[in-house]
Amino acid sequence: MTQDGTFSIPGMPKVTGSPLANVASCPIRNVLDHVGSKWSLLVLFALRGGCLRFMELKRAIGDITQRVLTQTLRSLERDGYVIRTVHPTSPPTVEYRLTQMGESLLKPMSGLVAWANQHFDQVVDSRKRYDIRAGSLVK
Numbered sequence: 001m002t003q004d005g006t007f008s009i010p011g012m013p014k015v016t017g018s019p020l021a022n023v024a025s026c027p028i029r030n031v032l033d034h035v036g037s038k039w040s041l042l043v044l045f046a047l048r049g050g051c052l053r054f055m056e057l058k059r060a061i062g063d064i065t066q067r068v069l070t071q072t073l074r075s076l077e078r079d080g081y082v083i084r085t086v087h088p089t090s091p092p093t094v095e096y097r098l099t100q101m102g103e104s105l106l107k108p109m110s111g112l113v114a115w116a117n118q119h120f121d122q123v124v125d126s127r128k129r130y131d132i133r134a135g136s137l138v139k
Contacts, residue, residue: 034079035105039064039072044081044098045113048106051085051095081105 023029034040039061046052046060058069073096076082081102087093098106 031079034075035081035109037072039068040076041109041113043069043072043076044102044106044109047082047096047098047102051097053093053095057096076102 035044042061042064043057046057052060054066054069054073057073058064058066061069064072073082073084077084077096080099082096083099085095085097087095
């Protein structure tokens with residue numbers, strides 16, 4: 001935040017006052033909060049190769065529960081990143097795939113994932129050092 005009460009990110013328009021002041025119109029809260037969750041990112045990247053069924057998605061992600069996967073898929077579908085298609089078979093076959101908007105989201109998110117891969121060891125080391133320091137303060 002600058003001295004004149006504005007908040008700016010390079011390449012983005014200035015926001016007057018706190019960027020968190022208006023909950024309804026804050027893109028950080030309304031867009032990035034949803035797609036920035038670990039489960040949403042994992043689902044989006046799992047779907048980058050094409051259509052997957054529910055259990056294929058679950059296997060691709062591994063440690064996600066069925067309940068959390070269902071909630072995540074519904075949220076991504078609601079926001080327009082994922083399309084759910086039900087095929088009239090017996091039993092019905094349900095597939096999920098990225099929408100055009102979901103595909104377009106992968107490019108900027110790929111940069112974030114690349115950054116996470118590049119800095120993973122540093123983050124893990126930092127956490128260990130912090131935990132050691134925090135542990136010594138407790139004793």
